[in-house]
Amino acid sequence: MSPKYRRVLLKLSGEALMGNQNYGIDPKVVQAFASEIAQVVQAGVQTAIVVGGGNIFRGMKGAAAGMDRATADYIGMIATVMNAMTLQDALEQMNVPTRVQTAIAMQEVAEPYIRRRAIRHLEKGRVVIFGAGSGNPFFTTDTTAALRAAEIDAEVIFKATKVDGVYDADPHKNPNARRYRSLTYTHALTHNLAVMDSTAIALCKDNDIPIIVFSLETAGNIYRALTGEPIGTMVGG
Numbered sequence: 001m002s003p004k005y006r007r008v009l010l011k012l013s014g015e016a017l018m019g020n021q022n023y024g025i026d027p028k029v030v031q032a033f034a035s036e037i038a039q040v041v042q043a044g045v046q047t048a049i050v051v052g053g054g055n056i057f058r059g060m061k062g063a064a065a066g067m068d069r070a071t072a073d074y075i076g077m078i079a080t081v082m083n084a085m086t087l088q089d090a091l092e093q094m095n096v097p098t099r100v101q102t103a104i105a106m107q108e109v110a111e112p113y114i115r116r117r118a119i120r121h122l123e124k125g126r127v128v129i130f131g132a133g134s135g136n137p138f139f140t141t142d143t144t145a146a147l148r149a150a151e152i153d154a155e156v157i158f159k160a161t162k163v164d165g166v167y168d169a170d171p172h173k174n175p176n177a178r179r180y181r182s183l184t185y186t187h188a189l190t191h192n193l194a195v196m197d198s199t200a201i202a203l204c205k206d207n208d209i210p211i212i213v214f215s216l217e218t219a220g221n222i223y224r225a226l227t228g229e230p231i232g233t234m235v236g237g
């Protein structure tokens with residue numbers, strides 16, 4: 001079966017990488033994700049990844065505890081690089097060629113972000129992992145995912161989370177909460193639904209990039225989603 005997509009962007013939150021721990025990285029969880037991503041690449045899908053850093057540090061939390069917000073955000077961005085390198089290591093152990101590109105220069109450990117170079121890597125079948133967010137404080141890695149997806153001309157963003165899609169209420173609190181199969185950007189924005197932050201959704205809306213929200217809790221879902229099986233919730237125009 002030929003995959004539905006040619007080029008995709010996967011957004012992995014930092015929290016996804018910590019498994020059942022309260023903090024940090026669970027290498028076993030990262031290995032499991034890497035093996036699914038390896039299958040996606042083998043299926044011929046050009047795959048770029050934006051990783052978050054919430055398992056290590058969040059700028060907002062630092063600011064709430066009295067830190068300067070911009071400084072705290074830079075620390076958060078640096079945290080994402082640790083996650084990016086961990087994912088790279090897991091993928092390369094599975095013989096998947098990868099490149100980490102960072103939005104804050106760290107040339108001893110990763111390439112700088114260069115758009116045209118990232119596209120070239122993807123064309124050659126390498127997974128490109130974008131670290132250090134957008135390089136700007138006051139943004140999130142969700143917004144980075146929207147920005148990079150637009151820049152590299154990805155057809156779709158896959159937002160991997162802990163819930164199996166977007167609900168009209170919090171499914172953990174409300175047993176009557178209903179999952180959307182699809183919804184519009186405007187609906188997500190006006191109802192403040194937990195898809196991505198509003199900057200990220202607005203950027204996807206302006207550039208007409210659909211977002212597919214799906215759960216990582218079920219093994220095999222990364223492969224299913226990225227190869228085009230209709231799972232989760234699609235947010236689009």
Ligand code: UDP
Binds near residue numbers: 072132142
């Ligand atoms: N961050 C930032 N600019 C960006 C991306 C991220 O300042 O373009 C910082 C911000 O402090 C954020 C942290 O990096 O809290 C980690 O990213 P995020 O919270 O988006 O990670 P996730 O929730 O996906 O784990």
